[in-house]
Amino acid sequence: MDDARVRLIVCTVGGSPDPIVLSINRDRPDAALFVVSQETKRVLDEQIHPRLEKAPRLCDIVVVDRDRLSDSFRGISSKIREKLREWQVSPSEAVADITGGTKAMAGGLALAAAVLGLRTRYVAGNRPDRLGAVEPGTETPVDEANPFELYAVLQQEEAARMLAEGYPGAAARVLEEALRKSCSTELRARIGALAGLLRALEAVDRFAFSAAKSDLGKALDRLEMEPRLVGGPVVLERLRNLRDHWEACGSIVSSGNKPQDRPQTPLMLELIANARRRRARREFDTAVACLYRATEMFAQDLLWRAFGANRGRIGADNLPEEAVSRLQADGFAPDSSGFYKLGLARSFDLLRYGPEELRHHAGVYEALKPHLEFRNASILAHGVASVDEKKALELEEAVLQRLDIAPDDLPDWPSIVLSLE
Structure with a gap:
């Protein structure tokens, strides 16, 4: 009170x-x-x-x-x-x-x-x-205390349930409703911090990294004083690390119209983490779309390292002569500016002409092809089929294996325990 x-x-x-x-x-x-x-x-x-x-x-x-x-x-x-x-x-x-x-x-x-x-x-x-x-x-x-402060505790419990089910935006709206009715200055500060954290997670879910950084930064100002509101110091430290990660993702997104000058690894990992959350929410088609884009981004980074490509756009002058000959033989021609823009399969195949340390990646597409084909047939790609849970999980596991990514490397959210006590 x-x-x-x-x-x-x-x-x-x-x-x-x-x-x-x-x-x-x-x-x-x-x-x-x-x-x-x-x-x-x-x-x-x-x-x-x-x-x-x-x-x-x-x-x-x-x-x-x-x-x-x-x-x-x-x-x-x-x-x-x-x-x-x-x-x-x-x-x-x-x-x-x-x-x-x-x-x-x-x-x-x-x-x-x-x-x-x-x-x-x-x-x-x-x-x-x-x-x-x-x-x-x-x-x-x-x-x-005002009865609505007791109501706020009930709302916090409902918000925690929604967050556990993977819906931070809905959880934030529940707390914001309690915020409008609570009178205690202390309680309002706590609710505001938790709602801000949830808004940050919701923003990350839609790849709005600038908004996520802003919302999380404001929330952390309060949560630093009371780590128990989110489950303790370990959770708080994880959130700090995620803030730095999301800042890196935002930097990549904001540089999208400029020549590539760094790996896109943070954003690629975020796409896979997003896919896992989508799968948990049974949004299988969206999960598969995220995994496909993560695989594309992985290939783009390899082409950047191998040939100085710009997000998959490769200058003909940067390719070995044998690679250009292969592309021409297969019917590929550069655009009027002298650049090739290749699909996922051809991007991986081209790595066989790259530096020795990258050539082993040339077979990634063929290994993933059985799993990627149902993505191409899905309603969010080129077909009208829906993806089921089994196929989404199979693609996720295959991507982690073929891209050599350990689950611990992913920017998954910590187990946040919302508390107003």
């Missing part, structure tokens, strides 16, 4: 005035709003104001029907909104004391407090007959 100083107390008036006097004298707020009925208005001047040690500088009343819950809620919530603006008080600095008044009045204030983000208070104490009034001198204020 937020420990912000109480600047505004909203009290329902009716029954014994002692709890109201105790509550105001304890907090000495700057402002007070009294919820009264036609029958209890006179209690303010006769039994409450004279007993206040320090009267609030700002006071007002709202008159409601003591027996109508809906009337009480509408009148109270409207008046609280008005006074929060007029008196420049934030919801986290206000307390709703529901001790006095009828059940309809107290219920109306409790509902208004929950919706508007106020904390609640009830003055308890000894009741000799268990059901009657509190015994004078035994009054004890009991402060409670």
Whole structure:
């Protein structure tokens, strides 16, 4: 619960005035709003104001029907909104004391407090007959968090479930809904950090690395102070490493219109990690498309190393004469600028004319061909077929093996444990 100083107390008036006097004298707020009925208005001047040690500088009343819950809620919530603006008080600095008044009045204030983000208070104490009034001198204020803070914990549990199922964007929306209703400054900061982390993961899923870097950077500013919010220091360290990795991916993406000057390995690994997440979500066609593009990127990097190619675009002048002769014999001709743009199969085959240390990659396509063919027939490529889980997993395993990538090399997300406690 937020420990912000109480600047505004909203009290329902009716029954014994002692709890109201105790509550105001304890907090000495700057402002007070009294919820009264036609029958209890006179209690303010006769039994409450004279007993206040320090009267609030700002006071007002709202008159409601003591027996109508809906009337009480509408009148109270409207008046609280008005006074929060007029008196420049934030919801986290206000307390709703529901001790006095009828059940309809107290219920109306409790509902208004929950919706508007106020904390609640009830003055308890000894009741000799268990059901009657509190015994004078035994009054004890009991402060409670806003009910929506409890709601936020439930939302956090739902967000954790969605993240575990691989849907960070949906999880972020759940937390953002809780963020709009929570009043505690501390809780809002925690929810905001977790929602920012989830937005970063969602951005990575759609290859928006610049947005991911920004969202994660803001989230880490808070998570660094409380690693337990995501599962501890080990998870936090993994997120830091991923931030650096995503920055490298973003750099490759942003240089897409410039000549290739570095390996595309980070982005290639990200594509494979993305494919694994898609497969886990049963998005098999998209998973296979990511794996195919990762294989293309792997081949492009090899051609860059072998012949100075630019993302698969190879200058005829950079190729050995025997490679050019082979291309011509197979019906391939350079474009008007003297460059070849080759498909995946021909890209790998061309490596047999490259440096000795790269020639063993020339057979990669033939090894992957049985698995890649169903990609070509899929609805996201050149056909209308759908890919099933078995085929997606087979291609994933084949790509990892033929591209010599260990699962530990992939930028998989850590097991994040969302917590607001």
